[in-house]
Amino acid sequence: MIGHNAYVIGVDIGRTTTLVALVNGNGEILNQMEFPTLPEKGWEDTISRIMQAITSLEECIPEHGIWSGIGIASAGVINCERKNIVYASNLGWHNAEVGSVLMERFNVPVRLGNDANLAAVAEYVWGTKKDVQDLIYITVSTGIGAGIINGGQLVQGKSNSAGEFGHITMDVMGQQCKCGNYGCLENYCSGTAIAYIADRRLGKLKGQSWTTKDVFEAAQNGNGIALDIVKVAGIYLGNSIVSLIHLFNPTKVILGGGIINNDNMLFQEANKTINNRCLPTMRNQVTIQKTMFGKEIGVLGATGIFFMDEVSS
Numbered sequence: 505m506i507g508h509n510a511y512v513i514g515v516d517i518g519r520t521t522t523l524v525a526l527v528n529g530n531g532e533i534l535n536q537m538e539f540p541t542l543p544e545k546g547w548e549d550t551i552s553r554i555m556q557a558i559t560s561l562e563e564c565i566p567e568h569g570i571w572s573g574i575g576i577a578s579a580g581v582i583n584c585e586r587k588n589i590v591y592a593s594n595l596g597w598h599n600a601e602v603g604s605v606l607m608e609r610f611n612v613p614v615r616l617g618n619d620a621n622l623a624a625v626a627e628y629v630w631g632t633k634k635d636v637q638d639l640i641y642i643t644v645s646t647g648i649g650a651g652i653i654n655g656g657q658l659v660q661g662k663s664n665s666a667g668e669f670g671h672i673t674m675d676v677m678g679q680q681c682k683c684g685n686y687g688c689l690e691n692y693c694s695g696t697a698i699a700y701i702a703d704r705r706l707g708k709l710k711g712q713s714w715t716t717k718d719v720f721e722a723a724q725n726g727n728g729i730a731l732d733i734v735k736v737a738g739i740y741l742g743n744s745i746v747s748l749i750h751l752f753n754p755t756k757v758i759l760g761g762g763i764i765n766n767d768n769m770l771f772q773e774a775n776k777t778i779n780n781r782c783l784p785t786m787r788n789q790v791t792i793q794k795t796m797f798g799k800e801i802g803v804l805g806a807t808g809i810f811f812m813d814e815v816s817s
């Protein structure tokens with residue numbers, strides 16, 4: 505049982521940036537270090553730089569404190585038992601044995617999880633202080649993912665792959681997704697999809713591909729097609745959230761990720777759809793909100809997993 509004098513070091517391995525942070529038993533970040541992930545150099549190279557950061561942060565643990573472990577958040581397919589990243593397409597890593605390397609070096613417990621799942625843990629443990637036992641976190645970024653807390657437990661599934669929300673089918677006749685399925689949600693309202701659809705419907709922007717920021721700006725400035733692209737994306741996102749609410753009957757649905765955090769229009773459109781289509785009894789019981797956390801949500805989730813059963817006591 506770990507208590508309030510526990511300290512955990514959280515690691516969030518992103519495509520471009522890795523964040524390593526020392527977090528105390530109140531969910532406060534005491535110190536953090538950020539550096540480029542450079543995944544193309546191989547996972548061993550990245551992990552050696554992560555180990556340097558952990559060594560520095562370990563020295564910041566107060567004398568009375570107990571170092572209770574290292575938590576790691578990563579995209580991709582994770583094996584929580586073997587503590588390795590089985591495959592992360594955005595990092596290009598196969599079978600990265602990060603857990604065993606860290607345990608051997610530091611001799612503390614190591615936990616590993618999918619970044620969207622652990623973001624839900626951050627919301628549950630630190631955001632709601634475990635007051636909300638049923639919540640869903642949805643990240644809308646270049647891709648789409650979700651983490652589900654049901655009855656105070658993280659829903660992980662047989663192989664820790666639960667929450668692949670971006671790959672639920674929205675259109676059975678839709679285009680093939682990179683995952684092999686057709687008409688996946690991610691192809692309608694992720695950042696990648698919004699920019700791609702803008703390229704097709706609006707043509708190139710001064711010879712360049714559209715970014716989602718360009719599309720939102722054009723929509724704000726009254727470009728009817730850009731506005732329609734955002735509206736349609738919001739309708740898809742809203743409908744997919746309606747399905748989640750109908751399946752899990754949560755108290756909170758929390759949205760985060762670059763696309764949601766940097767613009768309000770998609771969020772508003774999704775909300776309208778949810779209000780129109782959700783079963784009223786369930787709609788009345790659920791709050792739809794944006795995350796209060798910034799880029800630290802990954803390290804907060806990676807450390808929060810150590811406090812899943814302790815915070816409310």
Ligand SMILES: [Zn+2]
Nearest residue numbers: 671681683688
């Ligand atoms: Zn897919």
